[in-house]
Amino acid sequence: MTAKSFGEKNWRNNPAFKALCRALADCQTPEEVADFLRDIGTLTELHAWSERFEVARLLAEGKSYREIAELTGASTTTVTRVAKFLRDGEGGYRSSLKINARPETE
Structure with missing residues (x-):
């Protein structure tokens, strides 16, 4: 490829x-x-993906960029990038956030 x-x-x-x-x-x-x-994926990649998803979750909750950066340790650049994809992306974050909001079944 x-x-x-x-x-x-x-x-x-x-x-x-x-x-x-x-x-x-x-x-x-x-x-x-x-x-x-x-x-x-490497542990670094897994951490980055996890961090981005947590940022998306917090953005969806209405937290501020600065608050999210402080809570997660993500850079404000990462928070801004995630916000852009949450708003203008393919809808993957939004779909996944809805799925993850459901209670877990065992």
């Missing part, structure tokens, strides 16, 4: 990305997702 084949206009149609999405969708439990993510 070249960087050229993975651009803003065609990322969704990239075969390797589609395979990654299918692999994530095939995970049956949060534990399976965690194991898969740990295998494909």
